[in-house]
Amino acid sequence: MKRVIHYLRAINAENMKEWRIELKYKPDFFRQFFAPFVYLLPYFLYGVALLGGRFSEHLQSITGVADMIAYTFIGYLIMGFLNTACWAMGWSLRKEQWYGTLDTVFAAPVPRWVYVAGMAFHSTLHQGLIMVFQAVIISVFFAIAFKTTGIGVVLVIVALMVVGLYGLGVLIAGLTIGLKQWWVISEALNTLMVVVTPIAYPLAVLPVFIRKISLVLPTTYGVMGVRHLLLGEQIGYDLTTILFRLAVILIVWVTIGMGVFMMMDRYGRKKGFVSLY
Amino acid sequence: MLQTRGIELKNLVKVFKKKKKDEVRAVDGVSFRIAEGELFGLLGPNGAGKTTLIKCLSTLLIPDDGTAIVGGCDVNADPLGVRRKLGVLTGGERSLYWKLTPVENLNYFAALYGVPRSETKERIHYLLELMDLFDKKHERVERLSSGMKQKLSIARTLVHDPPILLIDEPTLGLDPYFARFIRTFIKTELHEQLKKTILLTTHYMDEADELCERIAFMYNGKIKALDTPHLLKKRMPQEQVLEVKCVGDIDDQAFSSMHEYGTLNLSKQDGFTYVRMSTENPEDLLSGVVEIVRDRARVLSVSVTSPTLEDVFVHLTGASLKDDTTQQ
Known part of the structure; x- marks a missing residue:
């Protein structure tokens, strides 16, 4: 029990440290709240130009949702969590190396995954804060009316998806130990998952073989579940199935991620990669 | 052998493979024993294998052969046990978060190193007083001089009050005033007062001569001689x-x-x-x-x-x- 408390405290210390460092760069910190909003606008306007407005009969016929902006925005929020897993967690060890603190952190009497978990915790809070902020701004700006009755289930779905994505994040963090140009993998995985996940389109528009890949990603169930609950999208799965599959994916992804991380940690210490980093 | 509270190495080997047949034996069959409370020096030029040895002992590297026991724990079998007993001063001033203050740094490392929450504040206060940094406790580290950063690094190393210290080139790049302070601190405070077991690596012969009870000469990954400074000179x-x-x-x-x-x-x-x-x-x-x-x-x-x-x-x-x- 004492050990568990130590690890939890270490995870929180990591989170607090990151907040403190981020808040030392105030302009960049506040930029993060508005920049994604600005990135999103051109896509909304592009959609409006194509459709002649924000509502689409075709989108409604295949998803049950006519509002293109609301539909895309949910996907965009989910994409934020994916980016967090790929970049913030994957980036964590490399960033420590740049600070010069990696050896000191790795010499601490906690398993090394605790450090990455601390980064994940911080990233989730960070991304969650940005997500809520953007959701409020976008909802008001575009007058989007989200359903609020299923908000509790939405939070459960997002939580399961995020923890599933931790598996991916910790896997990438592990790979960075052995690979200098880790961002190539991170970028590739991130891009592939954005395409394969039905971020801005329904699952039905993906080719059948890609759809099969899509169904092992937590983001697919995350985006479908959240859109179903907040916008009433017709997704072809009931909520129990979504929650069950997310739970299974979470277990599989976290197990694989932790396995790869621990293997790479040992490999890195054997080969001296951490020292050479 | 696991009874030792100091450090014991037996035929420790660490090899780095550069290409298929090109390898560097950074640590090549090193054996020695450091008694509890001893201040032991590892003296050798750059590239002798001192830092690699420190990294093997602090579990940052896995040795290829041999055994290393630190405070009764085997570095291979019980790396967490080893890390609980160790304070590692390596990397100098870069081992801190420069955007944070000394208090924020020490708070973070106290949590990471498992200092009970109820003791953290008092411990940090004690360490900042000890290192004469109390007046700077809310300054960002980036604004401190190199010597002050090194003093803070030492405070960070001591935050969990470890019985064994691995100190790698503690005065490297410091001006004479801070180098003198740190040498005196290691000798009088850490060794004589706090009775820490210390493995100190340096390539400054005066530093090793002044501080260490016994010295091992390390060169090309091997221990070439090991004795007291007096007997080595003989x-x-x-x-x-x-x-x-x-x-x-x-x-x-x-x-x-x-x-x-x-x-x-x-x-x-x-x-x-x-x-x-x-x-x-x-x-x-x-x-x-x-x-x-x-x-x-x-x-x-x-x-x-x-x-x-x-x-x-x-x-x-x-x-x-x-x-x-x-x-x-």
């Missing part, structure tokens, strides 16, 4: 050293005619070249050595001294601690 066959301090470039080829008379050590420090010839009769060599130096450089001073640890190191390994110049 290993010199010659009891006197002729030293010429000069300005200019000299190589050992210039002294080829003198090799039979003693051990030559050429080194550079702070822009000066030092020619040191260990010999039984310095007077006999004086004119010959000065003449050779004069042909190539400007002589600043000539003196006869006792052998230093550096002379012993050169005698035993044929290499200098200070730079890459060759010896005979």
Whole structure:
């Protein structure tokens, strides 16, 4: 029990440290709240130009949702969590190396995954804060009316998806130990998952073989579940199935991620990669 | 063997493979034992394998062969147990978060190193007082001088009050004032007062001579000699050293005619070249050595001294601690 408390405290210390460092760069910190909003606008306007407005009969016929902006925005929020897993967690060890603190952190009497978990915790809070902020701004700006009755289930779905994505994040963090140009993998995985996940389109528009890949990603169930609950999208799965599959994916992804991380940690210490980093 | 509360190494090996058949034996069959409460020095030039050894002991690297026991825990079998007992000072001032203050840094590391929450505040207060940094506790680390950063790094190393300390090149790059402070602190506070077991690596012979009870010479991954500073110096066959301090470039080829008379050590420090010839009769060599130096450089001073640890190191390994110049 004492050990568990130590690890939890270490995870929180990591989170607090990151907040403190981020808040030392105030302009960049506040930029993060508005920049994604600005990135999103051109896509909304592009959609409006194509459709002649924000509502689409075709989108409604295949998803049950006519509002293109609301539909895309949910996907965009989910994409934020994916980016967090790929970049913030994957980036964590490399960033420590740049600070010069990696050896000191790795010499601490906690398993090394605790450090990455601390980064994940911080990233989730960070991304969650940005997500809520953007959701409020976008909802008001575009007058989007989200359903609020299923908000509790939405939070459960997002939580399961995020923890599933931790598996991916910790896997990438592990790979960075052995690979200098880790961002190539991170970028590739991130891009592939954005395409394969039905971020801005329904699952039905993906080719059948890609759809099969899509169904092992937590983001697919995350985006479908959240859109179903907040916008009433017709997704072809009931909520129990979504929650069950997310739970299974979470277990599989976290197990694989932790396995790869621990293997790479040992490999890195054997080969001296951490020292050479 | 697991009973030892100090450090014990047996045939420790760490090999780095560069290409298929090209390998570097950074630590090559190293064995020694450091008693509880001992201040032990590992002296060797850059690239001797000192830092690799420290990294093996602190579980940052996995040894390829041999055993290492730290505070009764095996580095391979119980790395977490080892890390609980260790304070590692490596990486100097870069081992801190520069955007954070000393208090924020120490709070973070206290949590990471498992200091109970109820004791953290008092511990940090004690360490900042101890290192004379209390007035700077809310300054960002980036605004502190190099010496203060190193003092804070030491405080960080002590935050969980570990019984064993691995200290890697503690005064590297520091000005004489801070270097003196840190040496005194290691000797009087950490060793004499707090009774820590300390493994200190350095390539400064004066530092090792002044601080350490026993010293191991490390070169090319191997331990070349291990003894007290006094007994190491007794290993010199010659009891006197002729030293010429000069300005200019000299190589050992210039002294080829003198090799039979003693051990030559050429080194550079702070822009000066030092020619040191260990010999039984310095007077006999004086004119010959000065003449050779004069042909190539400007002589600043000539003196006869006792052998230093550096002379012993050169005698035993044929290499200098200070730079890459060759010896005979």
